[in-house]
Amino acid sequence: MQATISIEKERSKEEFPAVLSLREKLAYGLGDVGSNFLFDTGQLFLLKYFTDVVGLNPMVAGGVFLVAKIWDAFADVGVGTWIDNRRRIGPRGRFRPFMLWAALPLGILMVSNFMIPNVSITAQEIWAYVSYIVFGTVYSISNVAFGSMQPAMTRNSVERSQLSAWRNMGSNMGNLLTTVGFIPIVLLLPTQRIGYTVAAVVFAILGVACQLISYRNIKENYHDEARDNAAAEVHSVGRKELLKDVLRSYRSVFRNKPLLVLCLANLFTFSAYNVKLAVQFYFAQYVLHDITIVSYMTFVTMGFAILGSAMIPVFSRRLGKKQTYIMACMIWAISDGIGYFLTNSGWTFAFFTSVSYFGNGLITGLNWALISDVVDYGEWKTHVRSEGIVYSSYTYFRKLSLAAAGSIPGFILAFIGYVPNHEQTAFALEGIRGLVFLYPVAGALLTMVLMWFYPITERKYTDIMLDLQQRRNKSQLDRADEKA
Template sequence: MSDNAASTTKEFTEEVAPRTTTLRNKLGYAIGDVGNNFLFDMGQLYLLKYFTDVLQLPAALAGTVFLVAKVWDAFMDMSVGTWIDNRQNIGPRGKYRPFILWAAIPLALLLIANFSVPDFSVTGKMIWAYISYMIFGTVYSISNVPFGSMIPTMTRNSQERSELASFRQAGSNLGLMLATIGFMPIVNMLPTDHEGYTVAVIGFAVVGVACQWISYFNIKEVYKEAPKPKATKEDLKKSFKALLKNRPLVTLCIVNLFTFSAFNLKLAVQVYYCEYILKDNTAVSYLGFFSIGMVFVAVALVPLLTKRFDKKTVYSMGCVIWATADILGFFFASNTVLLVIFTSIAYLGNGFTSALNWALVSDCVEYGEWQSGIRSEGMVYSAFTYFRKLSQAIAGFVPGIILTWVGYVPNQQQTATALLGIRGLMFFYSAAMAIMTVIIMHYLYPLTEKRYHEVLVQLLKRRDKDAVVEATTVKD
């Protein structure tokens, strides 16, 4: 980008998209995702191992819980997004913030229920697991879809959105780091694993609620819109058709199906990798501290990189780093130190993509409104999270099937085939998904910074014109 172009872009940004968030708002948004992760990551990190090694459920059956529940969650995200977009009674707390406040305690109680399965038969345990995890996912949608939909209402400034997305990712990874470091030591302190899992989850659930409430009191919706007229079936059809025509959104959804399934699958499998390949359960805590800690480096670098390069370029750059580290890890991560080194580099690359997702999906909101005339933050965000939930279904289902296929037996010495299957799940799957993401982003994602600015200028001019017409009509 030339100096003149950069100067023009800066002037444009300051004129039509001024900065509207404070450091307090950004920190509040970050703390909200610490809470989200305390309440959510327990399932992604430890629930599969709780099912297989504590409840003694067959791995393939345990994996189906994730498949069914996450597909259900994906549809719930779309339903919640549609409902939120079409709410009529919006109070002084705002359109999105109240959900963060009221959903926190039910979400915590349901999380505890997931790790407190009674001593039923296998069938009874499976029924409990299905029901509790599906209800948990529904309530999480009610909390998380509004939380993620807030960025377009907090600022229109593209750079500030990148900063908010980075703060959110920092909060997310702080929550993930603390959950990875602190959970298993608590479990190991208790007389039995069953008691340990329950007590650890209760502790993280309580702190998660506190973090969400802190977030509620420190973020605000700057750009508030009047409630929309009650949507008809025809309006909803138009909105869904507009989503399908939103090329940046569709592309972003597809690549998140790849990257997020890889990320979550790695989180689920690393517990098995440390126990059965490295024979070092404490390695999970080291991974949490060093490798997830590297994501903070990525979060700090993203705002600097996006000042020089398009977000699309930085996104692909992260995937290249990620894929390279995981390929090397498959061949060389034979001890705890090497595992931490290669996984840390992979998470650095992943941090670029994770930090930018929320900024990119906010850009898709404006693009969709410019393209179709329909603005729907909730539906855009829920469409995005729909694919992320599908990716979580893959991340929970695939390990269960592969572990069964390679002959995994809980709490026993594993065969060479089983160990190879665990290594492949840990490294090759995520490397392949990262490479696919680079290819798809390069060829299909159309929003460069220049193009986004053009879209936003035209959109704001259209809004001003519509406002003048409406005012004239009212006057007449």
């Protein structure tokens, strides 16, 4: 009798998926505000700190990002494997504890990136490599768990799209406040070295606070009972069976075509977006001759990115997520393509960047909705549900894109003969302009081609979820019969 009641409760949850409260959605978005305070500070300003404040060679500075982000990519996969194969799941859930454990260390490590001491150049390079690599590892622990949690919060497709929109608005808000606030804090202090450190401390405190508030106000409404039971059985059998289970999960990733398409799409779009973010400060300082223009115009440009995120449910309902994604890439490519030829002032830079960020806001927000869909697709296709491994595979490619975004500007700056805090040659200025505009155009166009091969339409996803629901109901009935 108890088994029947339990089954009916679970069935009710499947037929009427959890509708999240506004508080939960706000808290989930706030989690990404905190993540971006901690992450974007390094992604936006660390290259300039390395080259213009510490005095590292741009090639060396680019190498820090390349090595650290490739390491992070593998760390993401390892963290995803760890999360998926945890056996003792406490009352906090499978994913939430990692947000709690990683928050404070993440803040401390972020500040350490901007506290390179005035010692020998070799010691400074070692400090830069070690601090950024360790920071990235801890960030993987926090962020993989945070992203993997979305499918456990709701199985309602509409709610997932809204949750993704909230997350992306949080991401854009974190990026906006970091971009607007960091340099003014630096300029308030007597030296750039002190200014960068103080600004990092401010955003570290804010980032940790946001993550802890998010942790306290979100919860995991669903768990995979079959996976938990399997994990318990593996624990009794031994490590050999555990290894087989892990390998089975990885094999399922390579059979997940939508995941592979999404991973490659992010490799192009995320690297393009972050290259533009990193190089815009060089562009403003040496081409437009006013570095503070980035802080002012960011209110407008990131406002358009947030608007793009907010419009995701509207466009998704009318066009579908796939067609909205392709349309967003087209907007981005056209805007930056025209901007390359016409940008010659702060106003034109703000205008073309705003339009391109609108397209990027759509893309970034859709990514979080699509990754939840491909988790369900993977379970439907392979009978293996692995949120952690799927999400970490996705972030693996995002980290590779960040490796490109951090290293390519450094390498190009070295190639074009960039000299910190001096007037640049015409060749150097043209190289900086190309990084800001042409690199994003190439990324957007390549992504448009890739997304034509993305197979999950709205109708396809509905069929997948109905099939999965039938499987789960049958599995619960079978387990109830076995217990009886």
